Amino acid sequence: MNPSDYDGLVLPGGVANPDFLRLEDDAVKFVRGFFDQGKPVAAICHGPWMLVEADVVRGRTLTSWPSLKTDIKNAGGTWVNEEVQVESGLVTSRKPDDLKAFCEKAILEFAKAKQTQQRVAS
Numbered sequence: 001m002n003p004s005d006y007d008g009l010v011l012p013g014g015v016a017n018p019d020f021l022r023l024e025d026d027a028v029k030f031v032r033g034f035f036d037q038g039k040p041v042a043a044i045c046h047g048p049w050m051l052v053e054a055d056v057v058r059g060r061t062l063t064s065w066p067s068l069k070t071d072i073k074n075a076g077g078t079w080v081n082e083e084v085q086v087e088s089g090l091v092t093s094r095k096p097d098d099l100k101a102f103c104e105k106a107i108l109e110f111a112k113a114k115q116t117q118q119r120v121a122s
Contacts (some may be wrong), residue, residue, distance in 0.1 A: 007117075012043020012096075013065065015017035015089045022053035027039060032056060040113045042091040042106035044098065048072065053089075061085060062092040 008030070009031065011018065011082050032054040034041050043051055049065040049071065051057050069079040084093045084101040091109050093102035093109030103106045 001030055002041060003030060003037055006034075007114055008040040008041070008042070010104075010106065011041065011043035011047030011050050013043075013047050015046050018046045018049040022049050028053050038043045038089065038113075040089040040091070040106070040109040042102065042109070044093040044102050045095055048092055051075075052077075060090060061087055062090065063094050064092060065094060 005062070011031070018028065021119040026101045028050070031050045041051070043062075045065045048062060048068055049056070051062070052068070052071050052075045055075070057072055058075070058085070061078040061080055061089050062072060063082050064072060065070050066081070072079040079096070084091065084105050087108065089112075091102065091106045091115055093099070
C-alpha cells in the first residue's frame, strides 16, 4: 500500500490493534507516509499509539485515551484532555463518547485536503 493512493487515513482505537500494528514496520511507514505527504489523519482512543511509533507527534498537540498521555509527552507532543483536537490536518479524540465530534472534524479536514488537492491539480 502507498499513502499516495489515498486521500487520508483513519486510525481506530481499541487497545489490541494499535499495539500489534505499531510492531509492524510496514504499517508504521504507511502512517508516516501520510504525514510526509501532508495528508489528513484522524486517530481516536488508542489509535495515536501509531502516531507515536511513526515519530510524528513531536511539536503537535493531540488527545487520546488518557493512558497514552505519557507516551505522547515522551514523544515530544502535548496531550490535552479534550473531546476533539485538530491541528494541521491531524484530528484526535479520546474515546467512543467523542465519536460525533471526531467524525465531524475528520470529515471537515478530509474535505479541506481534497479541495486543496483539486485546486492544485486544476
